[in-house]
Amino acid sequence: MHNKTRAYIAAFIVALIYGINYTVAKDVMPMYIKPFGFIVIRVLGATILFWILSLFTTSERIDKADFLRIFLAALFGVCINMLAFFKGLSMTSPINASAIMVSTPIIVLLLSAIILKEKITIPKVVGILIGLTGAIILIVYGKSAVPGDHPILGNLFIFINASSYGLYLIIVKKLTVKYNPLTFIKWLYLFGLLLVIPFGISEVIDIQWNNIPTSIYYNIGFVIVFTTFFAYLINLFALTKLKPTTLSAFVYLQPVIATAYALLTKSDTLSSVKILATLLIFVGVYMVTSVNRAKQ
Numbered sequence: 001m002h003n004k005t006r007a008y009i010a011a012f013i014v015a016l017i018y019g020i021n022y023t024v025a026k027d028v029m030p031m032y033i034k035p036f037g038f039i040v041i042r043v044l045g046a047t048i049l050f051w052i053l054s055l056f057t058t059s060e061r062i063d064k065a066d067f068l069r070i071f072l073a074a075l076f077g078v079c080i081n082m083l084a085f086f087k088g089l090s091m092t093s094p095i096n097a098s099a100i101m102v103s104t105p106i107i108v109l110l111l112s113a114i115i116l117k118e119k120i121t122i123p124k125v126v127g128i129l130i131g132l133t134g135a136i137i138l139i140v141y142g143k144s145a146v147p148g149d150h151p152i153l154g155n156l157f158i159f160i161n162a163s164s165y166g167l168y169l170i171i172v173k174k175l176t177v178k179y180n181p182l183t184f185i186k187w188l189y190l191f192g193l194l195l196v197i198p199f200g201i202s203e204v205i206d207i208q209w210n211n212i213p214t215s216i217y218y219n220i221g222f223v224i225v226f227t228t229f230f231a232y233l234i235n236l237f238a239l240t241k242l243k244p245t246t247l248s249a250f251v252y253l254q255p256v257i258a259t260a261y262a263l264l265t266k267s268d269t270l271s272s273v274k275i276l277a278t279l280l281i282f283v284g285v286y287m288v289t290s291v292n293r294a295k296q
Helices: 003-028 035-054 066-089 094-101 104-115 124-142 151-178 180-205 214-241 244-264 272-295
Strands: none
Touching: 003 066, 003 094, 003 214, 003 244, 035 066, 035 180, 035 214, 066 094, 066 151, 066 180, 094 151, 094 180, 094 244, 094 272, 104 151, 124 151, 124 272, 151 180, 180 214
């Protein structure tokens, strides 16, 4: 099999894992584990796995000045990003969450213009306005099929998560150029673990482990091993064979997979509001990214 074909398959597997994760993680929260407690478990498990893996890879020294950047990347890419994501997912539907996450490229463009002073063209401005309109509609009007959920607040947390992740991508960019990703990822998760523990340790202590069904333990394992650990490694392989712009296109598969899996497992339902808002987000993201693709 050709290497590029393998990379496409790898990118699809990552999108598949992320798409399924919305429903898998939602089934755990908040009934069995509260979101912040789940994040502590997730980051702890991933940190252990990445540090074990680092024992079998070539060590690379990190400059002391870069530890501050790694800390900031951990703050926005692990702490705020993951806490907001699981908190939001525990309060809204998998379909809402996956659709809002697609707005990440729009947020990255906005932050790049503010922080990096990158130029924004008129088509991109229009795309930003259309995409954010879709996100706002979904935040305000997107409903959840689960009784007791708080979709407006949950959708807002997902948007905060997407914004934090967008900022993380900007912060971490210099690190990915300077180091092998496996070199700093273990430190990224170690710092992230230290940051999330104060928020979630009380929820970890409150977990009634004896009352958790075996199927939910499988869900927890899936989030730690596949969503956090293997998805990152598989994505690294795909990135070595595909252009970043090509790889980024696979993010559009996540809402499709998340919707299909949620409907298949009857964890969520479709509505005209969700469809309209998602289409607006897709159009906005397309307008924001199409100019760069044309140039490349």
